[in-house]
Amino acid sequence: MHPILKPALRRGWHDLNTVQFGMTPAHAVVLNPVDTATGTFMTLLDGTRGVPLLRDEARRMGLPDGHVDALLDRLAHAGLLDDATGGGPPAEALRRRSQVMDRLRPDHAALSVATSEPAEAVRKLAARHSMRVQVRGAGRVGAVVASVLGAAGVGHVDVRDGGCVEPWDVAPGGQPVEAIGERRDVSARRVVRAVAPARPPRPDRRRTEPHPAWPEGGEPPLSLVVVAPRDGLAVHSPDPVHVEDLMAAGIPHLYAGVAEATGVVGPLVLPGGTGCAHCLLLARTDRDPTWPRLLAQWRSGRAARQIQACDLGLATAVAGLAAAHALAFLDGELPSSTGARWEASAPGLDWHARPVRPHRECACGAGERGNGQETSVEEGPHDTMAG
Numbered sequence: 001m002h003p004i005l006k007p008a009l010r011r012g013w014h015d016l017n018t019v020q021f022g023m024t025p026a027h028a029v030v031l032n033p034v035d036t037a038t039g040t041f042m043t044l045l046d047g048t049r050g051v052p053l054l055r056d057e058a059r060r061m062g063l064p065d066g067h068v069d070a071l072l073d074r075l076a077h078a079g080l081l082d083d084a085t086g087g088g089p090p091a092e093a094l095r096r097r098s099q100v101m102d103r104l105r106p107d108h109a110a111l112s113v114a115t116s117e118p119a120e121a122v123r124k125l126a127a128r129h130s131m132r133v134q135v136r137g138a139g140r141v142g143a144v145v146a147s148v149l150g151a152a153g154v155g156h157v158d159v160r161d162g163g164c165v166e167p168w169d170v171a172p173g174g175q176p177v178e179a180i181g182e183r184r185d186v187s188a189r190r191v192v193r194a195v196a197p198a199r200p201p202r203p204d205r206r207r208t209e210p211h212p213a214w215p216e217g218g219e220p221p222l223s224l225v226v227v228a229p230r231d232g233l234a235v236h237s238p239d240p241v242h243v244e245d246l247m248a249a250g251i252p253h254l255y256a257g258v259a260e261a262t263g264v265v266g267p268l269v270l271p272g273g274t275g276c277a278h279c280l281l282l283a284r285t286d287r288d289p290t291w292p293r294l295l296a297q298w299r300s301g302r303a304a305r306q307i308q309a310c311d312l313g314l315a316t317a318v319a320g321l322a323a324a325h326a327l328a329f330l331d332g333e334l335p336s337s338t339g340a341r342w343e344a345s346a347p348g349l350d351w352h353a354r355p356v357r358p359h360r361e362c363a364c365g366a367g368e369r370g371n372g373q374e375t376s377v378e379e380g381p382h383d384t385m386a387g
């Protein structure tokens with residue numbers, strides 16, 4: 001281990017014995033008391049020295065035996081310590097590829113702030129490289145989500161969509177102007193490849209043993225599907241039929257899109273664990289018996305073939321937020337879209353979350369876990385107005 005005080009957290013001294021790491025309330029830590037000699041010694045924790053060398057240095061500075069180990073324990077316990085050499089073989093491989101690592105340095109720094117164990121950040125970053133995510137939809141939201149995931153180090157980003165790129169699909173970070181007229185999925189995959197810091201890992205054909213985690217065919221299993229429909233109705237009222245395969249296979253999926261100038265991120269559905277698209281439909285029908293009638297009209301109406309109301313700023317925000325939630329999930333966390341929809345409507349753009357509760361009558365089984373499927377008071381009247 002080569003201990004390093006997380007460089008991403010700015011340091012500031014309140015007084016001679018109190019040091020604060022980090023600025024933001026979410027991640028800042030105050031350490032007290034820190035004596036002057038320890039404060040000086042901490043400048044040596046820059047990742048260039050192993051623990052034995054640090055013990056030698058401490059002895060030279062007149063610090064008592066055991067001081068270094070106690071300090072490292074204390075710093076690690078406070079989540080302030082990283083390890084410049086740890087994380088296992090995938091992390092070592094990533095560090096060796098300095099051009100790839102240079103592309104991802106801010107992402108690594110962000111992970112180091114959001115994680116607590118030494119080398120946890122680089123381990124999670126390296127793990128993204130072997131993950132596979134599918135993005136369904138390659139319009140203003142989906143194509144940007146795909147390119148952000150690819151650029152953030154997700155090794156396999158598979159984009160699915162039909163039809164060809166229309167002029168209004170073009171978005172910064174997403175479908176480029178040159179792709180107008182080209183197949184949406186082909187173009188979006190090319191965009192992902194162009195921004196990815198590394199090529200996707202290829203299955204090693206020389207290997208006699210199959211990869212333990214990969215099924216026949218050499219592709220890793222899907223860790224997540226992002227459902228990013230170009231059609232606003234499919235965002236507002238996601239059709240459970242479209243994700244039947246994901247529900248049956250137990251594949252987590254995250255919804256994202258824009259419907260009539262309202263941006264939606266979520267829910268992240270963990271099949272059988274959190275509220276799904278069918279749970280959402282059942283709850284809406286409970287609250288409003290005319291919901292299915294409205295839905296049938298929306299699905300058959302002419303609006304489906306018209307240009308969608310989807311402003312580029314909101315679409316980009318939705319894509320970025322959805323990608324951030326997806327990355328948090330891939331990194332092993334449960335983001336706040338788990339079982340909830342984040343929504344923001346132009347022009348106020350006030351993001352707020354609405355729960356998508358498991359419904360006891362839904363075949364997904366999430367409602368059987370006693371997660372509470374009653375409509376809450378604050379949710380009921382609002383939803384009657386806005387759907």
Ligand SMILES: [Zn+2]
Binds near residue numbers: 275279359363
């Ligand atoms: Zn359900």
